[in-house]
Amino acid sequence: MEGLCGGIGARVExxxxxEPGRSLKGAQKMLPVWGLKIxxxxxxxxxxxxxxxxxxxxxxxxxxxxxxxxxxxxxxxTLMYCVSTLYVFISFNSIILLFLYFIGxxxxxIDLAADxxxxxxxxxxxxxxxxxxxxxxxxxxxxxxxxRDKCPQWQKWSELMIEKSEGASAYVLNxxxxxxxxLTFSFLAVSLVRVFAPYACGSGIPETVQExxxxxxxxxxxxxxxxxxxxxxxxxxGFIIRGYLGKWTLLIKTVTLVLVVxxxxxxxxxxxxxxxxxxxxxxxxSLLSKYSKNEGKRREVSTVSSSGSVGVSVxxxxxxxxxxxxxxxxxxxxxxxxxWRSFFAALVAAFTLRSINPFGNSRLVLFYVEYxxxxxxxxxFPFILLGVFGGLxxxxxxxxxxxxxxxxxxxxxxxxxxxxxxxxxxxxxxxxYPNPYTRRSTSELISELFNDCGALESSQxxxxxxxxxxxxxxxxxxxxPAGPGVYTAMWQLAxxxxxxxxxxxxxxxxxxxxxxxxxxxxxxxxxxxxxxVGVEQLAYHHHDWIIFRxxxxxxxxxxxxxxxxxxxSCSLPRNQYSIVMLFLIxxxxxxxxxxxxxxxxxxxxxxxxxxxxxxxxVTSKWVADAFGKEGIYDAHIHLNGYPFLDVKDEFTHRTxxxxxxxxxxxxxxxxxxxxxxxxxxxxxTLIKDTDYNGFPVVVSRDSERLIGFAQRRExxxxxxxxxxxxxxxx
Amino acid sequence: MMAxxxxxxAVVILLLAAVHGSEEKNSExxxxxxxxxxxxxxxxxxxxxxxxxxxxxxxxxxxxxxxPGADVEAYCLRCECKYEERSxxxxxVTIIIYLSILGLLLLYMVYLTLVEPMLKRRLFGHSQLIxxxxxxxxxxxxxxxxxxxxxxxxRANVLNKVEYAQQRWKLQVQEQRKSVFDRHVVLS
Numbered sequence: 001m002e003g004l005c006g007g008i009g010a011r012v013e014x015x016x017x018x019e020p021g022r023s024l025k026g027a028q029k030m031l032p033v034w035g036l037k038i039x040x041x042x043x044x045x046x047x048x049x050x051x052x053x054x055x056x057x058x059x060x061x062x063x064x065x066x067x068x069x070x071x072x073x074x075x076x077x078t079l080m081y082c083v084s085t086l087y088v089f090i091s092f093n094s095i096i097l098l099f100l101y102f103i104g105x106x107x108x109x110i111d112l113a114a115d116x117x118x119x120x121x122x123x124x125x126x127x128x129x130x131x132x133x134x135x136x137x138x139x140x141x142x143x144x145x146x147x148r149d150k151c152p153q154w155q156k157w158s159e160l161m162i163e164k165s166e167g168a169s170a171y172v173l174n175x176x177x178x179x180x181x182x183l184t185f186s187f188l189a190v191s192l193v194r195v196f197a198p199y200a201c202g203s204g205i206p207e208t209v210q211e212x213x214x215x216x217x218x219x220x221x222x223x224x225x226x227x228x229x230x231x232x233x234x235x236x237x238g239f240i241i242r243g244y245l246g247k248w249t250l251l252i253k254t255v256t257l258v259l260v261v262x263x264x265x266x267x268x269x270x271x272x273x274x275x276x277x278x279x280x281x282x283x284x285x286s287l288l289s290k291y292s293k294n295e296g297k298r299r300e301v302s303t304v305s306s307s308g309s310v311g312v313s314v315x316x317x318x319x320x321x322x323x324x325x326x327x328x329x330x331x332x333x334x335x336x337x338x339x340w341r342s343f344f345a346a347l348v349a350a351f352t353l354r355s356i357n358p359f360g361n362s363r364l365v366l367f368y369v370e371y372x373x374x375x376x377x378x379x380x381f382p383f384i385l386l387g388v389f390g391g392l393x394x395x396x397x398x399x400x401x402x403x404x405x406x407x408x409x410x411x412x413x414x415x416x417x418x419x420x421x422x423x424x425x426x427x428x429x430x431x432x433y434p435n436p437y438t439r440r441s442t443s444e445l446i447s448e449l450f451n452d453c454g455a456l457e458s459s460q461x462x463x464x465x466x467x468x469x470x471x472x473x474x475x476x477x478x479x480x481p482a483g484p485g486v487y488t489a490m491w492q493l494a495x496x497x498x499x500x501x502x503x504x505x506x507x508x509x510x511x512x513x514x515x516x517x518x519x520x521x522x523x524x525x526x527x528x529x530x531x532x533v534g535v536e537q538l539a540y541h542h543h544d545w546i547i548f549r550x551x552x553x554x555x556x557x558x559x560x561x562x563x564x565x566x567x568x569s570c571s572l573p574r575n576q577y578s579i580v581m582l583f584l585i586x587x588x589x590x591x592x593x594x595x596x597x598x599x600x601x602x603x604x605x606x607x608x609x610x611x612x613x614x615x616x617x618v619t620s621k622w623v624a625d626a627f628g629k630e631g632i633y634d635a636h637i638h639l640n641g642y643p644f645l646d647v648k649d650e651f652t653h654r655t656x657x658x659x660x661x662x663x664x665x666x667x668x669x670x671x672x673x674x675x676x677x678x679x680x681x682x683x684x685t686l687i688k689d690t691d692y693n694g695f696p697v698v699v700s701r702d703s704e705r706l707i708g709f710a711q712r713r714e715x716x717x718x719x720x721x722x723x724x725x726x727x728x729x730x
Numbered sequence: 731m732m733a734x735x736x737x738x739x740a741v742v743i744l745l746l747a748a749v750h751g752s753e754e755k756n757s758e759x760x761x762x763x764x765x766x767x768x769x770x771x772x773x774x775x776x777x778x779x780x781x782x783x784x785x786x787x788x789x790x791x792x793x794x795x796x797x798p799g800a801d802v803e804a805y806c807l808r809c810e811c812k813y814e815e816r817s818x819x820x821x822x823v824t825i826i827i828y829l830s831i832l833g834l835l836l837l838y839m840v841y842l843t844l845v846e847p848m849l850k851r852r853l854f855g856h857s858q859l860i861x862x863x864x865x866x867x868x869x870x871x872x873x874x875x876x877x878x879x880x881x882x883x884x885r886a887n888v889l890n891k892v893e894y895a896q897q898r899w900k901l902q903v904q905e906q907r908k909s910v911f912d913r914h915v916v917l918s
Contacts (some may be wrong), residue, residue: 112821113828130825131818138816139758145774188836195839196903198910248903255832264817409914417911511910 058317074329100345104352105276108259110269110276111381117262117442123156137417178264179429179440184427185263189256189512190418197252201511250279255512265428266504268442269520275513308633311327319350374608375563380615382535383567386528389614391623393501393523400505400636408509409639417511424510428503436460437489437496444523445496449525449565460485461529490530497526508637532564565611567616673697673710680719687715759816762786766809772796788814 116132125136133154137143140151157177158170193201255271408414434439437445453462463485504519588648663670671686686695695715697708763787764777777789788806797805 073740109824109828112824116825128818128822130822135816135818135821139761139778139780141778143776143778145768145776148776188832191841192835193841194907194911196835196905198906201910246901251831252835255828255835257833414911414914666774 008116065377086333097348099280100348101286101352104349104355105255105278106276106280107273107349107353110254110273113258114261115441117185117265120262121178121264123154124160125154127153141306142611162671175433178433179426182263182265182425182429183422184420185259186265186512187258187418188419189263191512192252192256194418195511197246197248198511199246200253200256200513202509202514204634222406246279247283250276250283253279260512263429264432264439264456265512265514266440266500266507266519266522267426267512267514267516269515269519270515270517271515272513296343306713308522317345326408375560375612380612382531382564382621383612383616385502386524386531386567387619388562388623389527390524390616390620393527393625394620394624397501397505398635402639403510404505405636405639421510424503424506428507431499435492435496435499436490437526438499442518446518446522446525448561449529452562460489460491467551478577482533486533488727490533493526493530497523497530501524528565528567529561532561535564536561548663562610562686566609567612630711671699672704674701675699675707683715684719687712687719759818760814762791762811762813764788764791764809764811766792766805769797769805771803772805783813786811802909 115134116130121132123133125133126130127136130139135148136154137149137151140153143149143151156165156170156174158173159165161167162173166169244522253272253276257269257276259268260267408420413420429445448459448461451459453464463483465481465483500519500523504516504523507519508516599647671690671692673683673686675697677700692712694704694709697710699705699707758780760780760782762779762783764779766775766777766788768774775796777791777793783914785791788809789802791811792806792809795802795805809912876898
């Protein structure tokens with residue numbers, strides 16, 4: 001039996017020795033865990049048909065096998081060994097580099113293509129169809145101060161078709177084509193997902209969290225496997241969704257991500273980007289022989305280096321946040337090693353993204369705030385108010401979204417995924433087009449909301465009544481009364497807020513790639529901007545009130561509405577997004593804040609506003625916690641019933657392992673392989689007679705001392721490959 | 731697995747080279763953009779000029795100067811000039827690559843869902859059809875993957891190996907589709 005090296009010759013005695021505290025009875029009962037028939041063992045396992053599990057014992061076995069192979073190679077020829085080691089080393093490093101470069105490029109491609117396709121809904125560039133509106137007018141000298149988006153090279157569909165840019169017919173035509181393009185994009189996306197890679201749908205974060213949890217658990221358990229319940233944990237957390245990180249998932253998710261983002265649906269690309277990065281990591285680690293056969297190591301590489309730092313780095317444009325995030329996430333065991341690895345990973349990925357320069361402004365991020373006006377203590381009150389709003393909205397969103405998803409899962413609604421996407425897209429496009437703030441892409445909207453109204457701005461939001469004899473320099477403009485444009489913008493924003501809140505509930509969870517981050521930021525930013533303008537006008541008109549007296553003299557610039565938008569947006573996402581981080585980082589609130597706050601600063605560049613941001617974040621978290629501890633991804637994990645082991649929960653039920661394990665008393669004995677005296681025929685009979693996924697290897701029937709575990713697959717393969725060799729020596 | 735490395739690497743390098751390789755600066759890839767806010771009775775304006783980074787200021791870019799000589803300094807103080815670069819070739823190549831990948835995928839999708847079932851029907855004739863209808867109730871794409879898999883296993887040559895791999899992939903996707911769309915076990 002020893003000769004069949006495929007997990008059979010595993011030596012795991014060291015880990016499996018019984019702890020001194022445990023009774024011997026428990027130790028004997030411990031073995032049957034391995035005989036668990038995972039596919040239909042009990043109600044808890046019955047649903048996972050598409051999944052397999054991996055365990056640390058199995059991973060150890062695979063690793064041992066590799067070592068045996070390597071030492072054999074060493075004996076053969078020292079020179080060959082050196083050459084092969086060198087080859088592995090070089091290929092390893094170049095592949096890692098290539099992989100990081102690849103992810104950065106992918107992120108750039110997604111950004112550029114989504115930008116272009118979003119604008120395709122409204123018109124086309126005559127200079128070259130591949131330019132988006134901004135790029136089309138990039139060199140044009142004919143853009144005006146008031147209408148910056150327009151230039152003769154960029155033609156709206158109505159101008160191109162009926163040669164009119166104004167009027168009812170042009171509006172209707174544009175409206176119609178906008179909706180049609182949106183429908184086309186989303187239809188293509190959902191059918192691609194359906195035909196090629198169903199696992200590409202959704203945000204991917206709950207599942208990626210699942211995988212992360214698995215990788216982390218595995219590390220934990222390789223140390224702690226001595227204890228009884230952690231063995232069950234290992235099996236459970238060795239849960240792999242097969243094909244979830246595959247090549248087709250990667251391709252389809254990337255392609256459809258662009259389609260859905262540009263279809264104007266209320267979703268973002270950040271969550272799926274993390275999944276895409278994970279797929280890349282998996283793909284590239286499968287190229288390395290060191291990692292290709294070892295599921296656990298592979299996960300480690302793909303999760304640590306890709307999802308941890310690279311995903312965050314390219315998705316949010318926050319390389320340092322990515323590094324910190326990765327450090328916090330895996331700091332259980334190898335912080336230093338991992339710190340370097342992820343530092344390097346984030347660096348290369350960010351560098352690549354920067355070299356593609358997707359936003360055309362030589363920055364990694366889209367939302368960059370440039371104001372540095374101070375804030376005042378009295379402003380903390382509205383900031384906290386925004387935090388409360390954030391918490392309430394977060395709770396509402398989670399409750400409604402989960403209720404809707406449950407309905408989709410259980411009722412006949414779930415039978416029409418394509419139709420559902422089409423209907424939601426149609427509703428979104430039809431409602432969004434009339435309102436200028438929902439018509440444009442969400443990220444454009446956010447960056448406009450973050451903007452401070454300087455003299456250089458000409459948007460409707462900045463339509464303040466200017467003092468004629470104002471002679472101040474550009475940067476320091478005092479508070480001004482709002483003009484009609486601002487009031488129009490306010491009610492349009494209010495409508496946009498309501499619309500976004502409602503539509504996001506129905507959008508998240510459809511069978512297309514969808515992220516939650518951008519819509520959450522948008523809702524927060526809209527609410528923040530409205531509050532900000534309100535406070536500004538209040539301060540302008542009532543500057544003799546007690547709270548404003550010391551703070552806001554007439555003619556001073558004291559309230560920055562853009563800052564409110566930023567605070568609002570930071571209070572909101574953190575509510576869900578903090579939960580994500582909480583999961584990934586698995587470190588509790590205090591540690592979470594560090595990388596989260598860094599990511600937020602990197603995203604916005606506003607280093608002065610630590611206190612407002614944190615105040616809003618903490619308030620929103622408290623409020624949300626008051627209504628329920630469950631975050632959105634948490635809730636989705638529960639909804640799908642993944643065997644997720646939350647680090648925050650400790651096991652309160654002290655169920656003994658003997659109570660759940662099989663075989664119980666009165667059932668036939670456990671099917672095992674014995675170490676020495678089994679023939680191939682015995683093994684074949686065993687495989688034929690039972691349908692277990694694997695068999696424990698014990699010393700003999702008398703002393704059931706566990707020495708390893710052989711998977712059914714491995715046995716079958718081993719027997720099949722050896723069958724043609726006559727002098728098989730088993 | 732080692733043998734697959736060169737193939738993958740080649741593909742990836744080609745892709746990266748296509749996106750990054752052609753980064754030589756076009757003359758239309760740099761600009762200096764000045765935004766000048768309204769000043770006295772003059773409306774605000776935007777100026778775009780193709781100048782070097784060192785010349786990127788209001789005096790070089792704004793021409794003709796809308797205000798008389800005495801006001802030039804005051805006017806220029808308010809303007810904000812930014813030097814920006816882009817790579818139009820990268821944009822072009824990226825969009826074209828994206829569109830061609832999308833096009834290929836769509837063609838393949840149409841082939842798999844519409845053309846292939848039709849061909850199969852014509853090839854295997856009527857008797858096969860009845861058999862198929864019994865065990866394959868649904869009309870999902872790839873519904874006959876099981877059959878082909880069983881058939882191709884019996885014959886063995888290089889062409890069939892490719893077909894076998896394709897059918898295996900189809901089976902996997904079918905399984906995924908079942909668990910996502912029908913049973914709602916994952917990702918719902």
